[in-house]
Amino acid sequence: MRTLLIGLVGILAVGIVACGPTTSKHMxxxxxxxxxxxxxxxxxxxxxVVVEVQSQREEEGPQIPYTISDAxxxxxxxxxxLGSAIDLKTPREIGGEVAVRQMGSKEVSTPAPILEIGRxxxxxxxxxxxxxxxxxxxxxxxxxxxxxxxxxxHFVHGPFTEGDNLPGALTTADLGx
Amino acid sequence: xxxxxxxSRAFGAAVAAIIMAAVVLTPQAANAYSLTGCHWxxxxxxxxxxxxxxxxxxxxxxxxxxxxxxxxTDVNDMSPTHGLMVxxxxxxxxxxxxxxxxxxxxxxxxxxxxxxxxxYYTNSFSTVKRQAIWTHELGHGLxxxxxxxxxxxxxxxxxxxxxxxxxxxxxxxxxxxxxxxx
Numbered sequence: 357m358r359t360l361l362i363g364l365v366g367i368l369a370v371g372i373v374a375c376g377p378t379t380s381k382h383m384x385x386x387x388x389x390x391x392x393x394x395x396x397x398x399x400x401x402x403x404x405v406v407v408e409v410q411s412q413r414e415e416e417g418p419q420i421p422y423t424i425s426d427a428x429x430x431x432x433x434x435x436x437x438l439g440s441a442i443d444l445k446t447p448r449e450i451g452g453e454v455a456v457r458q459m460g461s462k463e464v465s466t467p468a469p470i471l472e473i474g475r476x477x478x479x480x481x482x483x484x485x486x487x488x489x490x491x492x493x494x495x496x497x498x499x500x501x502x503x504x505x506x507x508x509x510h511f512v513h514g515p516f517t518e519g520d521n522l523p524g525a526l527t528t529a530d531l532g533x
Numbered sequence: 534x535x536x537x538x539x540x541s542r543a544f545g546a547a548v549a550a551i552i553m554a555a556v557v558l559t560p561q562a563a564n565a566y567s568l569t570g571c572h573w574x575x576x577x578x579x580x581x582x583x584x585x586x587x588x589x590x591x592x593x594x595x596x597x598x599x600x601x602x603x604x605x606t607d608v609n610d611m612s613p614t615h616g617l618m619v620x621x622x623x624x625x626x627x628x629x630x631x632x633x634x635x636x637x638x639x640x641x642x643x644x645x646x647x648x649x650x651x652x653y654y655t656n657s658f659s660t661v662k663r664q665a666i667w668t669h670e671l672g673h674g675l676x677x678x679x680x681x682x683x684x685x686x687x688x689x690x691x692x693x694x695x696x697x698x699x700x701x702x703x704x705x706x707x708x709x710x711x712x713x714x715x
Contacts, residue, residue, distance in 0.1 A: 377640030382569065384673045385633030386666050387690040388654050418623065419647040420635045442627075459628055464635065485626040485653060498629045517679070519689030 381464040383420055391501050392521040394530055399441035401480040401497045402448040404531060406431040406506060407456070408476045414461050421461040424493060425471045427454050433531040448483050448494075457484055457493040467518050468500035476506035478526065565681035566710030571638035572676030573618075577609060578715040580675065582648075584613030584620045590660045591650065595620050598667030601702040606711040608675060618646040618674045620667070624653050631655055631692050632666040634673035646674035658692070665691045665701035672707060676714045682706045 391397040398404060407427035415422045429452055456479065460466030471477060480502030481494040496502040501520045504511035511526040523530070573580050582599055586592045592613075599611035613620070631654045636646035648670040655663050669691035680687040684698055685706040694700050703711065 377642075379644065380638050381635065382571070382638060383633055383635040384569070384678065385630035386669050386692065388629055388631050388692060390690050390693060419621070419649055420633075457628075459625070459630070459633065482627045482629070484628075490626070495626070495628050501629070519679070 383460050383464050383466045385459075385467065385499070387499065387518055389498070390519045390521070391498055394435055394523065394526065395437045396441075397480050397497055397501055397520075397522065398435040399437045399439070400482065401502065402439050402442060402444060402483055403450050403454075403481045403494065404433040404435055404438065404478070405429050405450060405454065405481065406433075406476060406478050406511075407454060409456075409471045409473050410453075412471075412473055420459060420464060423458045423461050423470050425456045425458070425473075427456055427471070427477075428452065429454055430476070431528075431533070433528070433533050435530075435532045442482065444483065450481075450494075454481070455493040456481065457490065457495050459499075467516070468496065468503065471503075478504040478506060478511040478531075564706060564709050565685060566687060566706050567678040567680065568710065568714065569636075569638075569673065569676050569678045571636060571641055571643045572714045573643050575608070575715055578607045579609045580618070580715070581610050581612045581614060581616040582618040582620065582671070582674070583616050586620050586622050586650070590663060591622055591655075594660045594664040595648075595650075595667045595671075598664045598671055598702075601664075601668055602671060602675065602711065605703040606708050607715045608711060609715075611671075617644065618648060618671075620648040620650075620671075622650045622652050622655075625651050626653050628653075631658075632670045634670045636674060643674070643676065648674050654692075661701045662692065662695050665695040668702055672703070672711070675711060677707065677710050680706050680710070 407429055409425045409427045411426045413424050462470055480497040482497045484490050484493045484495055500516035500518050504513050513522055513524050584595045586595050596613045599613055602608050603611035632650040634648045637644045668686050672687050677687050679689050685704045687707050688694050
């Protein structure tokens with residue numbers, strides 16, 4: 357009887373712990389600028405590409421982790437004004453692959469979604485301007501702003517909540533393609 | 534006489550309809566703030582934080598930003614001396630963000646928060662423009678999410694708010710949001 361009671365108390369305790377509040381991780385930020393047109397986000401980007409994400413790895417930081425996605429480049433575009441608002445010492449050429457760096461991870465709720473392996477995206481990219489290995493990596497321009505998912509013959513944006521006012525859908529014609 | 538009464542009643546009804554329409558259509562000052570769902574278990578609104586930013590403009594603008602919340606809202610203290618909310622600078626390159634805040638939330642209680650400014654962008658900012666970013670990020674750390682008002686310091690782009698209006702401190706919408714939490 358005593359053993360049964362101890363067992364019941366133990367099960368109850370485990371149940372209470374399991375049903376208690378859990379810790380969640382979050383991140384929000386101050387956008388450096390907001391975009392309201394393809395031209396404005398193109399001006400802040402060095403490259404506009406369609407990619408397919410092949411693999412990912414996480415890099416621990418002192419505060420939040422970063423996710424680096426290795427992606428196969430399928431198409432490159434040169435929309436009007438590309439790179440005109442950024443100061444690059446040398447033009448950034450992208451070959452058959454590109455490493456895309458994003459703040460956060462799948463475990464941290466972030467304003468920009470982390471790219472998913474196996475999916476195709478239209479990305480507006482900016483050189484990371486970091487040193488070392490990360491110097492070869494690119495950030496998505498404006499966090500969530502530069503992410504369009506490929507859906508058939510269209511590129512679809514969001515819905516995101518970072519304050520940009522970009523077109524909800526694009527075609528290759530909108531990108532000078 | 535009968536027709537005159539009818540005209541009088543119709544006139545009265547029309548005036549009432551116009552007044553009602555005016556009341557309904559007059560823009561009301563709506564709150565645009567939003568909340569993260571997490572905040573500090575502050576007794577009497579007392580919150581402190583630790584400012585680990587470099588001495589000088591970064592430290593001073595962060596400290597001033599903390600006190601601006603304490604002065605404008607029901608948050609009390611905000612001394613930059615110690616606490617589980619910590620402010621840093623960390624150059625993360627062209628990631629598109631002047632600053633960011635990450636926090637852990639247990640249920641609806643914040644258990645720690647890191648408030649970070651990105652010198653890649655903010656090194657070219659004036660001290661008060663840095664204060665705008667600190668104010669915004671500390672607002673996240675205290676429990677506010679982004680505001681839909683482009684004149685609120687909690688708007689998505691506080692540097693844009695500073696550039697457009699010169700604001701670098703909590704605005705009425707930010708104050709209204711914060712006072713629901715503390």
